[in-house]
Amino acid sequence: GTLQKPAMLDEIESLLTTHLEPGARISAEELRSAIDEHELLVHYQPKLRRAGKDWLVGAAEALVRWRHPRLGLLYPAEFLALAEQSGLIVDMTDFVLADAIRQIGQWRKQKLHLAAAVNLSPRLVQDLEFPDRLVRILTEFDVPSAQLMLEVTEAASLDDPELVMDIFTRLRVKGVGLSLDDFGVGLSSLTQLYKMPFSEVKIDGELIAEIAGSKPAAAVVRAIVDLAHNLSLTVCAEGVENAQTFDFLDQCGCDALQGEYIAKAMPAAEMESFIGVWNDGRHRS
Ligand code: C2E
Ligand code: MG
Ligand code: MG
Ligand code: MG
Numbered sequence: 001g002t003l004q005k006p007a008m009l010d011e012i013e014s015l016l017t018t019h020l021e022p023g024a025r026i027s028a029e030e031l032r033s034a035i036d037e038h039e040l041l042v043h044y045q046p047k048l049r050r051a052g053k054d055w056l057v058g059a060a061e062a063l064v065r066w067r068h069p070r071l072g073l074l075y076p077a078e079f080l081a082l083a084e085q086s087g088l089i090v091d092m093t094d095f096v097l098a099d100a101i102r103q104i105g106q107w108r109k110q111k112l113h114l115a116a117a118v119n120l121s122p123r124l125v126q127d128l129e130f131p132d133r134l135v136r137i138l139t140e141f142d143v144p145s146a147q148l149m150l151e152v153t154e155a156a157s158l159d160d161p162e163l164v165m166d167i168f169t170r171l172r173v174k175g176v177g178l179s180l181d182d183f184g185v186g187l188s189s190l191t192q193l194y195k196m197p198f199s200e201v202k203i204d205g206e207l208i209a210e211i212a213g214s215k216p217a218a219a220v221v222r223a224i225v226d227l228a229h230n231l232s233l234t235v236c237a238e239g240v241e242n243a244q245t246f247d248f249l250d251q252c253g254c255d256a257l258q259g260e261y262i263a264k265a266m267p268a269a270e271m272e273s274f275i276g277v278w279n280d281g282r283h284r285s
Pocket of ligand 2: 061181
């Protein structure tokens, strides 16, 4: 028979291939068949939420991966652009949403009450049929809409803000949370914070990574937290990589924390044991 390849080799393989031109070696046809042949999978990264003095696992962010038959484990940076260009992003997102919502439903049955965070590409928030499709998936797996947070970037750069607003409002009315992802770098206009019905601001990892070495960066982060709170938005920081950053964000009043200092993205089965260990220890830092 064939030898089982250790998971570590997939990691190495993906490191080796990361710097090649994405799309140059992958075609839309391959991605199409990957969706149909179940080569896509979802890893989950814990999102801690503040609970008094403690930090508990409150949610899991769904992050898509592709177990490619020739190229090994591929990360979104290598196929997301292709998915967008080809339109396959719609089917890919439906797959990720269904996986995440099914997983949340299964965890609920095991008395693990987690929310799911799912990334949504700009294209989906211009699709008027999306909110109803989403509600059907939530109903199918018996998951309350409040247990879902959609993470969206660059909403303001879209060509049809009225359409986006319409879709966001439909989602919020149904009780789904909306997070402004990757805030603080790139195209993050401040007006989005109050013009669009977001419920959370998620500060980008690039900015969070600078806290430890830069007082000005720390001041900017602190100001974002205050600004968001003044607008009644919750704040999540992503890319928390060390204890110093964790403690700073704790003191700033951040509501949610995520990053490799806490845990990397992992298969769903590993999440269950991680949650047990973390919540029992009631780790603060
Ligand atoms: P994102 O939503 O900002 O997700 C955070 C990314 O940072 C993830 O990379 C995560 O693994 C990584 N990360 C987490 N903690 C740390 C840390 O402490 N340090 C550092 N340096 N990185 C950390 P990943 O999984 O490669 O995803 C990259 C991006 O791809 C995501 O950024 C998101 O924009 C997009 N993406 C992922 N899954 C999906 C999906 O299902 N649909 C869509 N539309 N986009 C997705
Ligand atoms: Mg995200
Ligand atoms: Mg993010
Ligand atoms: Mg990011």
